[in-house]
Amino acid sequence: MHSLRDLRRTLCLLSLTLGPLVLPLPAWSAEEKFTIDIYKKEAQRIAIAIVGFPSFRFGVKNDDLGTQAGGILADDLKNAGIFDVIEPSFLPFEATQVGFGQERGIMPALNSLKVQAVVVGKLSSRGNELFLEGQLFEVAKGARLSAKRYVGDQRTLRTMVHRLTDEIVFRLTGEKGIASSRIAHVSSVDGAKEIYVMDYDGYNPVLITGNRSINLSPRWSPDGKKIAYTSYRDQNPDLFVVNLETGRRQKVSSSPGLNIAPAWSPDGEWLAFSMSNDRGTNLFLSRADGTGLRPLTLGPHINVSPSFSPNGRQVVFNSDRGGTPQIYVMDVEGTNIRRLTFGVGEYSVSPRWSPRGDKVAFVGRLHRSFDILLINPDGTGVLQLTSNSGNNEEPSWSPDGRHILFTSTRSGRRDLYIMGADGSNPRRLTKNGRDNYLADWSP
Amino acid sequence: MVAETGVTVGNTDPALAYYFVLIQDKITGNWIPPKMGAGTSAGVSLSLRILRSGQLRDLAIDAPSGERGLDDSALRAVRQSAPLPPLPPLFKAETLYLQLRFTLVGEKS
Numbered sequence: 001m002h003s004l005r006d007l008r009r010t011l012c013l014l015s016l017t018l019g020p021l022v023l024p025l026p027a028w029s030a031e032e033k034f035t036i037d038i039y040k041k042e043a044q045r046i047a048i049a050i051v052g053f054p055s056f057r058f059g060v061k062n063d064d065l066g067t068q069a070g071g072i073l074a075d076d077l078k079n080a081g082i083f084d085v086i087e088p089s090f091l092p093f094e095a096t097q098v099g100f101g102q103e104r105g106i107m108p109a110l111n112s113l114k115v116q117a118v119v120v121g122k123l124s125s126r127g128n129e130l131f132l133e134g135q136l137f138e139v140a141k142g143a144r145l146s147a148k149r150y151v152g153d154q155r156t157l158r159t160m161v162h163r164l165t166d167e168i169v170f171r172l173t174g175e176k177g178i179a180s181s182r183i184a185h186v187s188s189v190d191g192a193k194e195i196y197v198m199d200y201d202g203y204n205p206v207l208i209t210g211n212r213s214i215n216l217s218p219r220w221s222p223d224g225k226k227i228a229y230t231s232y233r234d235q236n237p238d239l240f241v242v243n244l245e246t247g248r249r250q251k252v253s254s255s256p257g258l259n260i261a262p263a264w265s266p267d268g269e270w271l272a273f274s275m276s277n278d279r280g281t282n283l284f285l286s287r288a289d290g291t292g293l294r295p296l297t298l299g300p301h302i303n304v305s306p307s308f309s310p311n312g313r314q315v316v317f318n319s320d321r322g323g324t325p326q327i328y329v330m331d332v333e334g335t336n337i338r339r340l341t342f343g344v345g346e347y348s349v350s351p352r353w354s355p356r357g358d359k360v361a362f363v364g365r366l367h368r369s370f371d372i373l374l375i376n377p378d379g380t381g382v383l384q385l386t387s388n389s390g391n392n393e394e395p396s397w398s399p400d401g402r403h404i405l406f407t408s409t410r411s412g413r414r415d416l417y418i419m420g421a422d423g424s425n426p427r428r429l430t431k432n433g434r435d436n437y438l439a440d441w442s443p
Numbered sequence: 444m445v446a447e448t449g450v451t452v453g454n455t456d457p458a459l460a461y462y463f464v465l466i467q468d469k470i471t472g473n474w475i476p477p478k479m480g481a482g483t484s485a486g487v488s489l490s491l492r493i494l495r496s497g498q499l500r501d502l503a504i505d506a507p508s509g510e511r512g513l514d515d516s517a518l519r520a521v522r523q524s525a526p527l528p529p530l531p532p533l534f535k536a537e538t539l540y541l542q543l544r545f546t547l548v549g550e551k552s
Contacts, residue, residue: 033490035542036463038471038520381473381523422475 046172047114049086050074051098051106052121058130058154065154066096066123069132069161073121076165076179079201081402081420086115103137110139117145117172121164128153134164136171145171158203178398183405184208184218184227185416185439189432195229197244200398200441202416202429208242209233219262220442221288228252228262228271228288239273241288252290263306263315264288265332272296272306272315283317285332296334307353307360308332309377316340316351316360316377327351327362329377340379345371350394353377354401354421361385361395361404372406372423385423396441397421405429407437459539462531469527470543474520477512479549485510486546487517493539497526505542517545 050073056066077083088095092109103120110118122133130153136146148167150160162179169177181200186193189205192212198205209215214232221227221241228241237260239253253259258276265272271288274281283296283303296315297303302325305318316329322339325347330337341348345366352361359374366384370391374383386392390409397404401421408417411428414437419426430436479485487508492500502521507514521543530539 032536033540033542034459034463035544036467038467038474038517038543038545040471040474040476040545040547383475383519383523424478 045082045084046116047084047086048077048117048119048168048172049091049095049110049115050077050088050119050121051091051095051103052100052119053123054096056123056125058125063154065130065157069123069157070096070121072158072161073119073134073165075201076162077168079418080165080169080177080179081425082169082173086113100133100135103135104142107137107139107142115139117168119164119168130154130157130160132157132160132164134167136168158199162199175400178400178403181399182224182442183416183429183439184220184442185430185436186216186218187430187432187434187436189434189436195227197227197442202431208244217261217438217440219264219440221264222266222268222443224443226288228264228273230260230262239271239290241271250289252288253284253286253293261304261306263308265308266310266312272308274304274306283315283334296330296332297337305350307351309353310355310357314377316353318349318351325349327360327375338379340375340377341382342379344373344375344382348373352395352397354397355399356401359421361397363393363395372404374421383423385419386426389426392417394438396439398441399443405439405441407439459531459534462528462534465528466524466541469524470520473523474516474545476516476545476547477510479547484546484548485513486544487514489517489521489543489545491521491541491543493527493530493541495530495537497529499525499527500538508545513545513547517543520545 050070053066053070055064058065074085077085093106098106098120100120116139118137118139120135124131129151132150134148135144137144146167148164150163152160165179166177178200182197183200184195184197187196193214194210195208195215195218196205197208211233216230218227218229225245226241226243230237231240236254237258238251239259239262240249241252242249255275258274258281260274262271262273269288270285272283272285275284280300281302281304282298283306284293285296286293301319301321303317303319306315308315313332314329315332316327318325319328327340327348328337329340345364348362348364350363360377361372361374363370364373370393371384371386372392372395373385392406392408394407395404403418404421405416405418407414414435416429416436416439417426418429485508488506490505491502494500504514
């Protein structure tokens, strides 16, 4: 009724790409009504084509390694989450016929398809050695951005292609890729609960423990050379560190009771973990060899699951000191303890600080299921990433902070999944018919 | 995965211009929209009142996008931004009636 007084004003959106968008506004209010535009454009992915990698058979083996290599590279680039990989069938030429030195001829066609980058790949052999060559070109300028050659053998083909992928990601984005990263986890595939390390895409699992006992909570050292874990090998849950290069295994903490849930400090010098006695379960800090032990928390409660901030100054952890398990943050000296999670479901556990430092991933018990959530380190901005898909637990960040690895029962058993750090595109990693869980993504 | 945001303040009351930028920044930062089809765009329009303290009232969808996920993501972004900064002193009314138009543009392939 006061529409004449409706002095709407519009805060105009002037998007660089879209130009102004002005919609007619309903005029029902007596109040002055203002309008603000909130605008987002999804990240533009880099359109990339893979050519070369013609059919290549190695020695007497009949496996087509050339096609395999091209397929692994395409999967790697898709998994990076920043590329649109152009299907070879979309290209107006036979992609496998393109060799080094011929790339100039395909640039106009790629340019007209708005393909921004192209990889020319080649596989060859000499004796038992396998050579993978990859050259990366920026299509618009026809400029070669990278030329790399990797030497290996048939067993290391996947590793060689992962290295090439990370080179491509680095040249195009300036960020370290994840294709050469690995995942430590617990699997009952051999009956016992053993720790395995596999490639980031679920291939090449390697047994790390093999003691036919219960082994839990593997955690990579920041240099990727060691793994800390808890093992019942000697009946008590003791804390071990294994050096993956030398195979040397060291018992770091073996006090009677629990010695569990280790976390490495970002400098690799310290381990935070929990020990229990008849008074409670508390967090302790020791050097990575077990010396210099000192308490971080004191009291009759349960304090577990530490995770360091990337700058090493703070530790996020889980405590029931307030009645229910909730997420807390403290300074690395054990001081200045404050609670992060309030009113997020019944309780909150398993916090992991993101490698960029801006988020903490954790598990909340919501409506009878467990789901992965994010929270800012100041306690604001809770965001639920999984829902309606079984129990989702034990989050672990990719080294670039773009992805989250987690355990889910959405397909029945516990299996490992990876999703975008915004909850997008979950995909299953393990399919061996047994439980796979408690995973940790390498640096 | 959202890499680009665009906000430009047009002509508006100087007493409110800076305040609106603060609101835009805060809500945009809290908005995590769902994935969109390539080259498509969609928008949802919400209305709300901001009290002098920055508290929110009467948050509602004016014009849904047709995409439930997008509508929910916009509501979530606003709720997570509460409380907003207090109203600027030069703005004399007790509440500020606001329409928020969320527009999401899908990636191009």
